[in-house]
Amino acid sequence: xxxxxxxxxxxxxxxxxxxxxxxxxxxxxxxxxxxxxxxxxxxxxxxxxxxxxxxxxxxxxxxxxxxxxxxxxxxxxxxxxxxxxxxxxxxxxxxxxxxxxxxxxxxxxxxxxxxxxxxxxxxxxxxxxxxxxxxxxxxxxxxxxxxxxxxxxxxxxxxxxxxxxxxxxxxxxxxxxxxxxxxxxxxxxxxxxxxxxxxxxxxxxxxxxxxxxxxxxxxxxxxxxxxxxxxxxxxxxxxxxxxxxxxxxxxxxxxxxxxxxxxxxxxxxxxxxxxxxxxxxxxxxxxxxxxxxxxxxxxxxxxxxxxxxxxxxxxxxxxxxxxxxxxxxxxxxxxxxxxxxxxxxxxxxxxxxxxxxxxxxxxxxxxxxxxxxxxxxxxxxxxxxxxxxxxxxxxxxxxxxxxxxxxxxxxxxxxxxxxxxxxxxxxxxxxxxxxxxxxxxxxxxxxxxxxxxxxxxxxxxxxxxxxxxxxxxxxxxxxxxxxxxxxxxxxxxxxxxxxxxxxxxxx
Numbered sequence: 001x002x003x004x005x006x007x008x009x010x011x012x013x014x015x016x017x018x019x020x021x022x023x024x025x026x027x028x029x030x031x032x033x034x035x036x037x038x039x040x041x042x043x044x045x046x047x048x049x050x051x052x053x054x055x056x057x058x059x060x061x062x063x064x065x066x067x068x069x070x071x072x073x074x075x076x077x078x079x080x081x082x083x084x085x086x087x088x089x090x091x092x093x094x095x096x097x098x099x100x101x102x103x104x105x106x107x108x109x110x111x112x113x114x115x116x117x118x119x120x121x122x123x124x125x126x127x128x129x130x131x132x133x134x135x136x137x138x139x140x141x142x143x144x145x146x147x148x149x150x151x152x153x154x155x156x157x158x159x160x161x162x163x164x165x166x167x168x169x170x171x172x173x174x175x176x177x178x179x180x181x182x183x184x185x186x187x188x189x190x191x192x193x194x195x196x197x198x199x200x201x202x203x204x205x206x207x208x209x210x211x212x213x214x215x216x217x218x219x220x221x222x223x224x225x226x227x228x229x230x231x232x233x234x235x236x237x238x239x240x241x242x243x244x245x246x247x248x249x250x251x252x253x254x255x256x257x258x259x260x261x262x263x264x265x266x267x268x269x270x271x272x273x274x275x276x277x278x279x280x281x282x283x284x285x286x287x288x289x290x291x292x293x294x295x296x297x298x299x300x301x302x303x304x305x306x307x308x309x310x311x312x313x314x315x316x317x318x319x320x321x322x323x324x325x326x327x328x329x330x331x332x333x334x335x336x337x338x339x340x341x342x343x344x345x346x347x348x349x350x351x352x353x354x355x356x357x358x359x360x361x362x363x364x365x366x367x368x369x370x371x372x373x374x375x376x377x378x379x380x381x382x383x384x385x386x387x388x389x390x391x392x393x394x395x396x397x398x399x400x401x402x403x404x405x406x407x408x409x410x411x412x413x414x415x416x417x418x419x420x421x422x423x424x425x426x427x428x429x430x431x432x433x434x435x436x437x438x439x440x441x442x443x444x445x446x447x448x449x450x451x452x453x454x455x456x457x458x459x460x461x462x463x464x465x466x467x468x469x470x471x472x473x474x475x476x477x478x479x480x481x482x483x484x485x486x487x488x489x490x491x492x493x494x495x496x497x498x499x500x501x502x503x504x505x506x507x
Contacts, residue, residue: 018133021190022142023149027128028084028183030153032091035176036061038157041114041322042335043169044097048398055466058319059443060109062263063116064123064455066224068290082186083125088184090118095177099170120455127447129193131435143358143431147351147424152469155347158336165332169185203208216273217288223266227258258396265458271295290446293439303437307450308457310371310430313378314423317478320461320469321419323379327474328412329391329402342417343351351425357425358432364496366429372425375485377419378478384415385474413505430454437498 044054074083101107134142156179164172211217224469273279274295282292294300325335358366388408393399434454450484468477 004197011223013323017191019142019145022130022132022145024183024186025084025126025130025190026146027153027156028088028187030150030182031156031179032115032122032153033150033155034154035091035095035160036116036119037318038154038174038322039160039164040324041319042161042332043164043446045323045326046398048393049325051320051470052466054323055111055319055469057112057464058462059459060112060457061115061455061462064120065263065451065452065459067120067124067455068449069221070121071128072290074121074124075128078193080125080129080193081190084122084129084187085121085184087118087125088187090179091115091122092177092180092184094118095173095180099177105265110275120452123451124448127451129190131438131447132193133191142355143428143435144352144355146431147354147427148348151256151347151351151420151424157394160335161332163336165336214273214276214278214282216276217282220251220258220266220269220273220493223262223269227262227266237284271301290449294449297498299497302491303498304453306495307434307453307492309488309491310367311374311426311454311484312331312457312461312488313375313481313483314426314463315458316465316468316481316484317378317381318458318465320465320474320477323469324381324474325412327390327399328388328408329399329404330412332403334401334409338413338416341412342420346417346420347424350421351428352424354425354428355432358429363429363432363436363502364492365497367433367495368492370429371485371488372426375422375482376484377415377422378485380415380418382475382478382482384411385478387411390474413498428447433495433499486495 040057041054044057045051074080077083094111097111130142133413158175160172160176163175245388270291279292279296282288295304322335354366355368357370361369388404388411391399391402434447434450438450465477465481468480472480
């Protein structure tokens with residue numbers, strides 16, 4: 001797709017039906033992220049878990065980074081709706097496990113790890129299905145619906161928070177599980193998947209044989225997988241009495257730095273392998289073939305760095321927003337009420353405005369203009385954190401809700417509204433960019449790779465956010481995240497070249 005504007009798609013009855021299913025599917029995709037980023041931080045902060053450990057939990061979101069490994073299985077098997085339904089049923093079981101349990105034991109790491117793996121599978125199937133369902137000229141407005149209802153799914157977590165304040169966490173988790181079951185049933189009513197575009201992927205067995213001859217790929221994969229499971233090793237070591245392994249992860253900063261270093265090392269080896277003399281033999285493989293094709297495009301390494309950086313400011317702040325609300329004395333009911341009533345309207349408005357703007361001015365201009373607006377939300381939260389006082393925890397280390405002054409409430413509500421609207425603006429351009437450089441014949445796998453790169457940035461930023469907020473305080477840390485929004489702008493010339501006609505293959 002060129003970076004020039006595409007014509008707006010007419011709202012025919014067929015297109016309206018597509019938009020309905022896009023809305024439903026991205027509600028289903030957004031809800032797990034809302035649970036992970038809104039419910040879990042509030043729940044564990046109210047259990048007295050410190051900010052560094054809450055940030056460390058975000059590293060379990062690295063499952064979204066590795067989803068490219070099983071994306072080819074979804075691509076090969078098709079039946080995207082069934083994958084989505086099965087993933088939603090699995091997430092419902094995790095929610096009901098939390099409803100029947102309590103505390104912060106080793107089981108928490110396993111349960112959240114399963115939850116993020118299932119959510120990543122849901123993302124793979126949803127993204128692949130949507131890219132194949134839509135025509136290229138429909139991306140702009142459809143992306144507005146994607147963003148808006150993705151945020152509706154996330155903000156439904158606010159309603160679950162309200163329920164937890166009124167009736168307790170057990171009933172709230174039971175309700176969340178019921179919503180996942182409802183999603184699973186509805187998605188099976190969506191239109192059948194279209195015929196596969198292009199040739200089917202190559203043989204996985206042939207690719208495995210090629211891997212044996214190219215150990216760099218094996219080493220890269222081993223490092224990335226080890227980085228994924230590392231955060232869960234120390235709590236499991238304590239549970240099973242493995243003191244040696246537990247000592248390796250006894251310090252929170254070490255437990256966080258090791259998986260990040262392992263995954264960066266694995267990524268560097270993968271880049272080197274993709275440019276090796278025998279890499280061309282991997283291009284037809286269902287797993288690494290898409291990686292080789294992407295990494296060997298001219299300028300693609302810089303574009304990948306851009307993907308890592310474009311929403312870094314947002315991601316670095318995101319996992320600490322809800323603990324900030326808790327530490328400011330807000331109750332679950334108020335956190336959920338504001339997220340639903342204010343965040344919902346502003347998120348949908350931001351997504352629709354962002355999609356409309358990209359349709360009119362093109363992806364490139366949308367990225368740099370809407371990216372600037374996106375950064376403003378960090379300043380809003382920095383000002384709110386400077387103005388609103390923290391509530392001192394009790395003897396048990398738990399912060400209890402208090403009667404927050406109206407002026408302080410309004411400051412936080414305004415920051416929340418600004419974050420929802422401007423986040424929708426920036427995401428509109430970002431999603432259009434990812435779709436615009438995706439080859440339609442490998443849409444499921446390539447989009448999974450590109451979005452998993454962003455997920456890696458989000459998980460690492462969440463871990464660093466726990467450390468930053470704990471050491472610097474919320475106000476100073478939120479102000480720092482504002483400046484993290486700008487390094488991506490140095491790579492915009494590479495992005496512009498990638499969006500030129502003929503540079504992004506299959507677009």
